[in-house]
Amino acid sequence: MNKMHFKVGLFAAASLLLTGAFLVYLLHARGFFERTYHLQLAAASADGVAPGVPVVFSGIQIGSVTSLGLNDRGGIIIRAEFLERNAKWLKENSTFTLDKPIVGGAKIRVESPDLDAPALPDNSTMLLLSSDISKEIPVLVERVKAILANVEHLTRKDGEIHGTLANVQTLTGRMTGEYGMLEGLLGSPEKARAVTDSLDKTRALITKLDAMTAKTDQWLYAQDGVAQQVRLMLNDAQASLKKADELMANVVEISADVKEGTQDVAALRAEIDDAVRKANALVNEINKKWPFARDPEVKLP
Amino acid sequence: MNFLAASIESLGAKIVGWFTVAYGMFAFLARAGLLLLDPTTWNRATFDVVIKQVYFTAVQILHIFLAYAVVISWLIISIILSTARDFGLSEFASEMTIRTLVLELLPFLTALFIALRSGSAINTEVALMKVNNELDALAHCKVPPMQFEFLPRLVGGVISVITLSALAGLLALLVGYLAIYGVNTAGFEPYTRTIAKILDFQILAGLVVKCVLFGLAVTLIPVTAGLETPKKLFMVPVSVLRGMMRVFLAIVAIEVVSLALKYI
Numbered sequence: 035m036n037k038m039h040f041k042v043g044l045f046a047a048a049s050l051l052l053t054g055a056f057l058v059y060l061l062h063a064r065g066f067f068e069r070t071y072h073l074q075l076a077a078a079s080a081d082g083v084a085p086g087v088p089v090v091f092s093g094i095q096i097g098s099v100t101s102l103g104l105n106d107r108g109g110i111i112i113r114a115e116f117l118e119r120n121a122k123w124l125k126e127n128s129t130f131t132l133d134k135p136i137v138g139g140a141k142i143r144v145e146s147p148d149l150d151a152p153a154l155p156d157n158s159t160m161l162l163l164s165s166d167i168s169k170e171i172p173v174l175v176e177r178v179k180a181i182l183a184n185v186e187h188l189t190r191k192d193g194e195i196h197g198t199l200a201n202v203q204t205l206t207g208r209m210t211g212e213y214g215m216l217e218g219l220l221g222s223p224e225k226a227r228a229v230t231d232s233l234d235k236t237r238a239l240i241t242k243l244d245a246m247t248a249k250t251d252q253w254l255y256a257q258d259g260v261a262q263q264v265r266l267m268l269n270d271a272q273a274s275l276k277k278a279d280e281l282m283a284n285v286v287e288i289s290a291d292v293k294e295g296t297q298d299v300a301a302l303r304a305e306i307d308d309a310v311r312k313a314n315a316l317v318n319e320i321n322k323k324w325p326f327a328r329d330p331e332v333k334l335p
Numbered sequence: 336m337n338f339l340a341a342s343i344e345s346l347g348a349k350i351v352g353w354f355t356v357a358y359g360m361f362a363f364l365a366r367a368g369l370l371l372l373d374p375t376t377w378n379r380a381t382f383d384v385v386i387k388q389v390y391f392t393a394v395q396i397l398h399i400f401l402a403y404a405v406v407i408s409w410l411i412i413s414i415i416l417s418t419a420r421d422f423g424l425s426e427f428a429s430e431m432t433i434r435t436l437v438l439e440l441l442p443f444l445t446a447l448f449i450a451l452r453s454g455s456a457i458n459t460e461v462a463l464m465k466v467n468n469e470l471d472a473l474a475h476c477k478v479p480p481m482q483f484e485f486l487p488r489l490v491g492g493v494i495s496v497i498t499l500s501a502l503a504g505l506l507a508l509l510v511g512y513l514a515i516y517g518v519n520t521a522g523f524e525p526y527t528r529t530i531a532k533i534l535d536f537q538i539l540a541g542l543v544v545k546c547v548l549f550g551l552a553v554t555l556i557p558v559t560a561g562l563e564t565p566k567k568l569f570m571v572p573v574s575v576l577r578g579m580m581r582v583f584l585a586i587v588a589i590e591v592v593s594l595a596l597k598y599i
Binding site: 052 | 387393397501502525528531539
């Protein structure tokens, strides 16, 4: 056996085998053994689209554009090809968007929100939407320019912000003085002192008022205070009214016996009635003004 | 005036010299091609010489060459990967790896490797045969040197460059996969897609044509340079020197033209 021939033969066989296997792999990878799906995309503009532009689903390429053309009515038709194994991601409710990033090539993005939807049939036509960031840039730049101009206007040498900042500086400078914030707000230590003084006086006044209210309370509601006396007086009035009532009843009885001279009695009756009504009104009035009258127990604070 | 005339004359002589060399080379190539098509050429003896040539050019250095290919692939892939990550372009790393290594760098380095090792040897051998009148002797004994010495070398060189480039390329693909995705099958799908995207029919055909041209350059140029040697022993090193310079220029020219065709 020729050793050299054996080695060369082994080398050739291994190389051929490897190359052949790689070619089969490459053919498989390029979809030679698979059906291809075709898709037509109708677009308003084919700007940036060229044969070979990838069609991506979730960031992974599943197909590519094969050709561009115009239809009979001048619309743009983009034809794309997919391998059978990738075509399953295309659904009837899929959306196709043309993405043109600032860096990198254009690509067609497929979004299939519902993967249970029926599959897109071969050779169907879909609409291609466009999301062009570069078109929005000039608008954005204009806006930013306007904002910058405003900012510049605000921050100019004699501008409002400048003045405000100067004022803030004076204010904070005052705030570091003896009377702090108060001095900052009022402008000078003298005014701040006046305010603190009046505050002190107010406090003293409130203390006095406190004491006075306590005394008034006692005067009004104590065991033999004014309120108690008024209540007693009212009770007396009520009692005398009751007596008047009894008297009245007696008078009516007498009047029934005495047939004559009723006119005088009637006049008397009217007068007494009037007096009773007035007394009642007085009682009611006092009741309104002194709600404690209902509840004779006076609670001391 | 005299100086100008002399410089123009020397320029003309140089151009004529280049044309003579180029013509000699292409005439030789044409004769070799015709002989290749001639069915009587392909007998047992010619096959044996081709096999011997393939053995010396490719099989003998296979382990060294593959080790070298793995090391250089690993280095370049690491550089590409880290740079791509730094710039946030990792998604393009595998594509860049395949393009630079498999399509350009490895065939180029294979051609240089074979030119250094076999091309120089062929050049020296042919030059010595020429100086020692062995070629005439062979022709006299009805052993045409074209059929038994030169054509097998050309064929062997072409086969060797193609197979070694292919093996190195496959190895680089494997090394690239391991470097990018590690030892698991998770990256198989995207890697396959990238390979499928890059290696279309045109690119593969271009790669094969480039390898054939490289193979011819590293064998044809040394043979013709050896045949040009004047019959003086001290001219042998000069012949080898010239031959190797031409080989180098030819390899670079082929690479540049292939790149220009591919990307311009």
